[in-house]
Amino acid sequence: MRWPLAFWNVVFAPSDVYRPDASKDAQWNRGAYLVEGAGHCGACHTPRSLAFNEKGTDSHSAAFVSGALIDGWFAPSLRNDANTGLGRWSEDDVFRFLKTGRNDHVVVFGSMTEAFNNSTQFFSDDDLRAVAHYLKSLPGDQQGDGAPWQYEPTQAASLQPAARQSIPGAQTYMAKCSFCHGADGRGQGQWVPPLAGAASSLVPDSSSSINVTLNGSGRVVAAGVPDSYRMPSYRAQLSDGEIADVLTFVRSSWGNRQPPVTRGDVKKLRKQTVSASSSPVILKTH
Ligand code: HEC
Ligand code: HEC
Structure with a gap:
């Protein structure tokens, strides 16, 4: 049934060659x-859009x-x-x-x-x-992007263990995440990314935050050298509620201001996804 795509292509997939914009270098x-x-x-x-076409295909479209x-x-x-x-x-x-x-x-x-x-x-x-x-x-x-993000120091790092327990997620963050991402959420240089001000923490859609926490990340191979220091998968270690709480904490600390992640959001992605280490990584040989 690929033939209907011929019509879709005519409507949605521009087949022109690229025409340089003379006003640009x-x-x-x-x-x-x-x-x-x-x-x-x-x-x-x-x-x-509804027809699965990309809403914009070049620099003239804001989408x-x-x-x-x-x-x-x-x-x-x-x-x-x-x-x-x-x-x-x-x-x-x-x-x-x-x-x-x-x-x-x-x-x-x-x-x-x-x-x-x-x-x-x-x-x-x-x-x-x-x-x-x-x-x-x-x-x-x-307008859509809101007020510019600014780093704000957050409680958890300075909290005494007893007080920490009162903030859902803060305890899990300190126990499972802080030694890599930092108690201050700022990561470790270019080795572990910051969660403070990260795009994944500031976009309203929480899918990437949940998916990477459930499933970890697949192997990255740069210039032929596999990267050994990856985000671990917490699928087996943390419940839906614990992941929702820790990500609610992450996404509302250090100047991040997103609404709570719910247990239902995590449950849905847990069903739809698999751990990154169980899916094959296809590599180009060179
Ligand atoms: C062993 C170190 C380590 C631990 C522990 C760890 N992470 Fe990560 N995390 C990483 C690395 C490294 C990345 C970047 C992706 C990659 O290289 O795998 C990452 C990426 C992420 C991202 C995406 C960040 C972005 O740039 O948008 C989120 C969200 C995240 N981690 C959340 C967590 C949470 C929540 C925990 C605790 C439950 C946690 N991480 C524990 C190493 C770690
Ligand atoms: C198969 C889907 C896919 C394709 C194709 C893709 N990206 Fe991405 N890209 C993503 C996802 C998902 C993320 C978020 C995870 C991350 O930061 O690594 C991302 C993140 C990025 C980021 C970091 C953004 C940020 O704020 O953290 C840059 C820059 C980027 N992509 C550039 C590109 C460019 C340039 C191309 C085309 C040459 C490209 N991407 C093609 C899926 C894709």
């Missing part, structure tokens, strides 16, 4: 060509790469939203993330692992710089 046009076309970044990062939920992961905005997008990133941060899988803001996880393992790290440096240059030119949604 050559590096920007190279970046646009890669992100809008060959890189397929919008396949995950652009929200879709293009503005963030989307797909397969249990929220691929955040690649536009300049200060909180939920790349607004706080420099061009060099974008370059380092796509080349090495990590920077001081985030380490690759979820379905971005496939895009990194099999694709972005193999781009030439010039192409990655062009992608970064282009992405940093896309304006964010200032």
Whole structure:
């Protein structure tokens, strides 16, 4: 039944060749060509309409790469939203993330692992710089993004163990998460990402926070070297209620301000997903 796709393609999949925008420089046009076309970044990062078409396919649309939920992961905005997008990133941060899988803001996880393992790290440096240059030119949604995030020190670290027990999730955070992500939520340089101010903590959709806590993250292979220090899976160790509580704590501490994660949210993703270490990682040989 693939033939109806011919009609879908006519309506939704532009088949024109890329036409350079004369008002922009050559590096920007190279970046646009890669992100809008060959890189397929919008396949995950652009929200879709009812007919499953991407709501925007180029820089003229404010919906293009503005963030989307797909397969249990929220691929955040690649536009300049200060909180939920790349607004706080420099061009060099974008370059380092796509080349090495990590920077001081985030380490690759979820379905971005496939895009990194099999694709972005193999781009030439010039192409990655062009992608970064282009992405940093896309304006964010200032209203939708809310007040700019600012770090605020949170209680848990300074609380006495007895008092800590009164905040659901704080106890679990200190026992299971703080030695990697830090009692202050700021992570460890480029090795363990901060949860304070992370896109996954600031987007209203809690799927990525839940999914990575339930299932951990798949293997990242950068320049042929597998990364051994990964986010563990808590599927077997923590109940739905404990995961809901610890993520409610994470997503409302250190200046993060998202509403509570519910037990039902966790239960649903637990059913729909499997641990990352049990799914095969397909690697390109080189
Ligand atoms: C298969 C789906 C998928 C594809 C294709 C994909 N991404 Fe992603 N991307 C994600 C997900 C999910 C995340 C969130 C997890 C993470 O930060 O690693 C993400 C995160 C990112 C981030 C970090 C955002 C942040 O604020 O933390 C950047 C930058 C990024 N992607 C760039 C790209 C670019 C550029 C392309 C195209 C060359 C691309 N992605 C293609 C799924 C995808
Ligand atoms: C052994 C160290 C370690 C522990 C313990 C750990 N994490 Fe992680 N976590 C990581 C790493 C490393 C990543 C980045 C993805 C990767 O490289 O696997 C990560 C990523 C994450 C992310 C996504 C962050 C982003 O950038 O958007 C969330 C949310 C998260 N962890 C929550 C937790 C919670 C909740 C706990 C405790 C129940 C926890 N982690 C315990 C190492 C750890």
